[in-house]
Amino acid sequence: MTGTGICTGRVAAVTGAGRGLGRAHALALAAEGAQVVVNDLGVAPDGAGSSAGPAQQVADEIRARGGRAVAHTGDITTTDGAASLVATALDAFGRLDTLVNNAGFLRDRMLVNLDEDDWDAVIRVHLKGHFLPLRHAAAHWRAEAKAGRGPDARIVNTSSGAGLLGSVGQGNYSAAKAGIIGLTLVAAAELARYGVQANALAPAARTRMTEQTFAGTMAAPAEGEFDAMAPENVSPLVVWLSSAGSAGVTGRVFEAEAGRITVMEGWRPGPTADRKSRWTPAEAGEAARELLAAAGTPQPVYGAR
Numbered sequence: 001m002t003g004t005g006i007c008t009g010r011v012a013a014v015t016g017a018g019r020g021l022g023r024a025h026a027l028a029l030a031a032e033g034a035q036v037v038v039n040d041l042g043v044a045p046d047g048a049g050s051s052a053g054p055a056q057q058v059a060d061e062i063r064a065r066g067g068r069a070v071a072h073t074g075d076i077t078t079t080d081g082a083a084s085l086v087a088t089a090l091d092a093f094g095r096l097d098t099l100v101n102n103a104g105f106l107r108d109r110m111l112v113n114l115d116e117d118d119w120d121a122v123i124r125v126h127l128k129g130h131f132l133p134l135r136h137a138a139a140h141w142r143a144e145a146k147a148g149r150g151p152d153a154r155i156v157n158t159s160s161g162a163g164l165l166g167s168v169g170q171g172n173y174s175a176a177k178a179g180i181i182g183l184t185l186v187a188a189a190e191l192a193r194y195g196v197q198a199n200a201l202a203p204a205a206r207t208r209m210t211e212q213t214f215a216g217t218m219a220a221p222a223e224g225e226f227d228a229m230a231p232e233n234v235s236p237l238v239v240w241l242s243s244a245g246s247a248g249v250t251g252r253v254f255e256a257e258a259g260r261i262t263v264m265e266g267w268r269p270g271p272t273a274d275r276k277s278r279w280t281p282a283e284a285g286e287a288a289r290e291l292l293a294a295a296g297t298p299q300p301v302y303g304a305r
Helices: 020-031 053-064 079-093 116-146 161-165 171-194 235-242 281-294
Strands: 011-014 035-039 069-072 098-100 153-158 196-204 253-257 260-264
Touching: 011 020, 011 079, 020 035, 020 053, 020 098, 020 235, 035 053, 035 079, 053 069, 069 079, 079 116, 098 116, 098 235, 116 153, 116 171, 116 196, 153 171, 153 235, 161 171, 161 196, 161 253, 171 196, 196 235, 235 253
Parallel strands: 011 035, 011 098, 035 069, 098 153, 153 196, 196 253
Antiparallel strands: 253 260
């Protein structure tokens, strides 16, 4: 495999790596020298069913290109599945250096039509599916640190513009992706002492999840034109964040789309009023109006009409 080798000697586990962004990340990590655990449950776009095929196909593709990879088809939204992801990396390659949390699916509905099962399923795969692999990888790295083996570990989580701004028809997905950002910030703060860095990415790319929901913007370009929505455009940043070269970068959120990388700056204090005593409701309302007039205009929610 060709590349600069910035991940040589490192072992990366990538969830949801059988297709789309996860597949692109796994291939890119392997091209840069990483040994890769390719996780995928092989479900349909709405999370139904399962198949070992996608994970095995990507692992085979990496090996065909001269890299090293193993497939993992466990359910990372379960304790046993998440634990076995870490165990697979240790059994196959003797170590784990990077966890890329990427697995997910959609069940889009407007809020008034959103069933509880669809809420639970999307929160489970995105938010719990980030927490459990992170928790088991972090426990391993903490044990390594306490044993004096000083990890230089990385967590790369996958959020979304929907988590940053909201997205019409995606209340469950937006809530999960916003939760991932909060989880990333906590992980960065708690795990630094063990040699672990945690960052999040809000990618925009053509995948099974986006090519129908955002069909217009995700359309393939004419032959010979730059494919701005190709998932491979996002992977270089994931590879760098996964590498030792990203030392000192933690607790940050990036947007990645086409040829653009943006550092996202989250909630910060804006205009403030303090009267040093309790407001009446009318006074609080008047003050809020004045503060809003002095504040910047928020970005629109995705898909708002």
